[in-house]
Amino acid sequence: MMYWLSVLIFLPLSGALLIVLAWHSNVVMARRAVLLFSVAELLIALGLWWFADPGSDGYMYIVRASWIPSMGIQFLLGMDGLSLLLVLLTALLIPIAILVSWHSVKYHWPVFAALLLAIEAGIMGVFLALDLILFYVFWELMLVPMYFLIGLWGHERRLYAAYKFFLFTLTGSLLMLVSILGLYFIHGEQTGIYTFDYFALLHTDLPDTTGMWLMLGFFAAFAVKIPVFPVHSWLPDAHTEAPTAGSIILAGLLLKTGTYGLLRFCLPLFPEDSLEFAPFAMALGIVGILYGAFLALVQEDIKRLIAYSSISHLGFVVLGIYAWNQESLHGAMILILAHGVTTSAMFAIVGMLEERSHTRLLSRLGGLLLPMPRLGTMLLLFTLSAMGMPGLANFVGEFLVLAGVYQISASFAIAGAMGIVAGAIYLLWMYQRAMLGEVNENPAWRDLDLRELSVLAILAILVLWLGLYPAPFLDYLQSPTDIIIELNTVVTTGMEDASH
Known part of the structure; x- marks a missing residue:
């Protein structure tokens, strides 16, 4: 093989x-x-x-x-x-x-x-x-x-x-x-x-x-x-x-x-140097989480909003990697997969909307859940996943990252949790403006066809799988995680022996 x-x-x-x-x-x-x-x-x-x-x-x-x-x-x-x-x-x-x-x-x-x-x-x-x-x-x-x-x-x-x-x-x-x-x-x-x-x-x-x-x-x-x-x-x-x-x-x-x-x-x-650099890297992760979330709040272009949300979500990954314990590393690795699936689906939906309306501006959308219920339902699923809703993909990764980070620094964990709150605000705001409210009378609106629905259904299954039963993925991640944690243990023990 x-x-x-x-x-x-x-x-x-x-x-x-x-x-x-x-x-x-x-x-x-x-x-x-x-x-x-x-x-x-x-x-x-x-x-x-x-x-x-x-x-x-x-x-x-x-x-x-x-x-x-x-x-x-x-x-x-x-x-x-x-x-x-x-x-x-x-x-x-x-x-x-x-x-x-x-x-x-x-x-x-x-x-x-x-x-x-x-x-x-x-x-x-x-x-x-x-x-x-x-x-x-x-x-x-x-x-x-x-x-x-x-x-x-x-x-x-x-x-x-x-x-x-x-x-x-x-x-x-x-x-x-x-x-x-x-x-x-x-x-x-x-x-x-x-x-x-x-x-x-x-x-x-x-x-x-x-x-x-x-x-x-x-x-x-x-x-x-x-x-x-x-x-x-x-x-x-x-x-x-x-x-x-x-x-x-x-x-x-x-x-x-x-x-x-x-x-x-x-x-x-570079285990010793990475361990020394870890607090600074975790701080950069926190800045990315909050910075990306707050800038997403003020975006009119739905594609740009999702782009800033990526910066925020990947800040969690950096935070989890440099917290450097089993929970945080597992969370970071699962979040890598979850973000890949969830955000790809959201960009795909934005592309489908743009094909129909030739715009990505939230101010020109609205009320699309009625003429396009299948698209609206799919977007809701992936929006909830990006928010970290329990039972969906991102929740598992974010929960494990915060659990691991809390063991290192409670203040970093609290700051990361604030990023999740901000994410819920801008994602719900995005969905409300695009899918709810007054119906747009654009005659070009048409719901998902079989090709589009099939693509999103595959990603939806993965989002649910990662959220409801992540054990198979964690099994494959156990050995890489153990190797990285062992490096941390060796470096930390060496530093303690040198200090004595």
């Missing part, structure tokens, strides 16, 4: 190349091909999930092959419980983004389809790569197709948003590259073995100040992608101007690569 990890990366790349070369002028064949390739990718991911053992320690699948041996660069892929769930999320959201765009994308469909598959390959590589240079290659591979996706199929200010997205993320990526090279040379000087192997670099002995600077290089790249305040300003513009598929991929997947990077690289590679 291990070689299927490579297929997860090269299948969408092959599909993108085939679509561009064979069906660059055939919209119908391009649509069918991209859907076929994305569904095949989903079936492979489901197969890996079916055969995976949630009780196994460490990595369930590993692929290792020499790539550039003179520099110690390998084609090294691995899948543990965390990467498995994120691979499943990626494989699910790409076909959903395709189906949502079936009629909304009006031109250059073959190029659009190829870019979606290229993004999928890059994201799969990020979640699977365990050679740091290979990880960096896939990290950059995500950037280019998304830039074109926003720049070519976005709205009025799409070029501005695409440039801003590109420059912010590229700057963070370059800082991470410097840290990767620093880690490579320090490890080589200590051991005589120059390698980018993740497992070898875990045992690098870093000087005090050097370790902190290298960790900050990684953190900068991941903070931009999450995004963490104050390097967040690219996100509302990118979401507002991106096509619906772009917003789904941004919210559901690209932002998750940043949180994944903190869990996979920052904490394990």
Whole structure:
């Protein structure tokens, strides 16, 4: 089964190349091909999930092959419980983004389809790569197709948003590259073995100040992608101007690569420095929670409102990661999945509304629950989930994060809870203005068709599953969580022994 990890990366790349070369002028064949390739990718991911053992320690699948041996660069892929769930999320959201765009994308469909598959390959590589240079290659591979996706199929200010997205993320990526090279040379000087192997670099002995600077290089790249305040300003513009598929991929997947990077690289590679940095990172998480919530309160554009809500919700993830205990880490990981599903669904619904009304302004909507009861009901479900309603996806993650954070700092937990209250206010306000009140007499209003309803129903099932029975997901997250907690215990014990 291990070689299927490579297929997860090269299948969408092959599909993108085939679509561009064979069906660059055939919209119908391009649509069918991209859907076929994305569904095949989903079936492979489901197969890996079916055969995976949630009780196994460490990595369930590993692929290792020499790539550039003179520099110690390998084609090294691995899948543990965390990467498995994120691979499943990626494989699910790409076909959903395709189906949502079936009629909304009006031109250059073959190029659009190829870019979606290229993004999928890059994201799969990020979640699977365990050679740091290979990880960096896939990290950059995500950037280019998304830039074109926003720049070519976005709205009025799409070029501005695409440039801003590109420059912010590229700057963070370059800082991470410097840290990767620093880690490579320090490890080589200590051991005589120059390698980018993740497992070898875990045992690098870093000087005090050097370790902190290298960790900050990684953190900068991941903070931009999450995004963490104050390097967040690219996100509302990118979401507002991106096509619906772009917003789904941004919210559901690209932002998750940043949180994944903190869990996979920052904490394990730099445990002492991350522990020292944790109070500051938790404070940034709190600022993001409250800042995103309060700015969402004043948005007229429904898409921009959801974008600021993403900043707020991902602040909870950062808070949970750096609280660094079992409850908070489990909550952060579950919230990564829940946010990916819930926010992707909300962006999909906004795209469906925009197709019908050609507006996203709340002041021009209203009373839509009567002419569109199916859409209104679906939006209510996902709005309640985003609010943290018990029984739905986000509640489990937010509850576990706050329970874990309370063990570290009651004041941080109270501040986080205030963010949930603010979230309930702006989300209910959004729903009330869009769905209730006076009926809009726009004759273009029509309810969800079978394709749209099927897409949202799949996401609704996941929201209910995560909210009502999260145990299967937590089983897969137990081993990655235990490894990170063990690092914390070792570092804390070492600090206590040194103080004595």
